[in-house]
Amino acid sequence: MKHIIIALVFAGILWSCNSSDKTKSTTEETVTKEITVESASNEATKNLKPIDSDEALIATALMAAPEVSRADCKVIGYNMAGEFVTLKEGNNEFIVLADDPKKDGFSAACYHKDLEPFMARGRALKAEGKKHQEIFDIREEEVKSGKLKIPTGATLHIYYGKNTLYDPETSKVDDARLRYVVYMPYATAESTGLPEAPAASNHPWIMNPGTHRAHIMISPLPE
Template sequence: MKNYIITALAFAGILMSCNSSDKTTTTIEETSEADTTINQIDKNLKPIDSNDALIATALMAAPEASRANCKVIGYNLAGEFVTLKEGNNEFIVLADDPNKEGFSAACYHKDLEPFMARGRTLKAEGKKHQEIFDIREAEVKAGKLNIPTGATLHIYYGKNVLYNPKTSKVDGAKLRYVVYMPYATSASTGLPEAPAASNHPWIMNPGTHRAHIMISPLADDGM
């Protein structure tokens, strides 16, 4: 009887050893597969470390059908504000500034360029946000600057600065849309002055030169 019990216990031990070995092997295999997938994803993402990369990622802010003929401007890797790519359609694209944290590129109608350029000039002079707002407000009222009603601005932005060279997509970046409606208000448009929910249109800076319809992306992952 004693021998039978010893034999049974030994057999059970062998089974437990096999099961444990199988689980360990399975866990190792699963972990290895997961690591491989992560490594493959990481290998697809590269830093934006050339002017060509600056152009490619900036163009993601523009409508796909218009990207080939967009003019691209912005800071190159040497820190110079230049024309990175010539274009001949209705859009101008402002590339991400490689010296700033995160990623932000913008595409806007060419008729907005005087307004945008004025903002860049005032900022280069050391003016702060509210000063720039007030100066351009006065200049629009005086007829020195013009913001066409209905002109659009597309902003492609995110907190990451790696991109996929095959697709030109920046990791985690999203699009936010603006439609300029100078001096429009909630009463004149029927839009709220704050978003009812993510991806819902609302009016920002109502009653000013910079009044615009804002459409932000759906929120996820804390973006």
């Protein structure tokens, strides 16, 4: 009986030690993972730089365009000196509008070249000091009269985010994402079968229905 009690005591001690080793191992493994993740995060942050040159404006703006088309896109917008210029010549169907470096956050857009008259008219009216609703109303009348045209199905890609740092190696802007607009002048919920508000994230819906600026809006989930 005495031998059995001694054996049980030793077994208990061994189990306690083994359990302690496992706990220690698990804790050390968790700490190691946390340090690795934090280190990787810090390393990624170190690679980010401000968009402080025309070359950086072009590189980040092109992220709004489909990857296969970026090399031949025309890029326009404000340069670092504050002048609205052609930053890069192009010869395909896309025009890219670079981020305005004087504004908070980041926003670049890529659109079909057939939309340029509509976009340029908006920029001109804004330069005249017209407000959002005034611009909307003026273009509404001009589209109705035939003076201005919006091609049905023309697409606008918007690359946007609240941060203005980017990775020079990939040209990706920190935490930026894409949303898409497909212009469908005077389309409605009834004519398209789409709701006038998104049913859930990543679902298409129709915005400004029944107007010249009616469009299908698609806001993808962030990665």
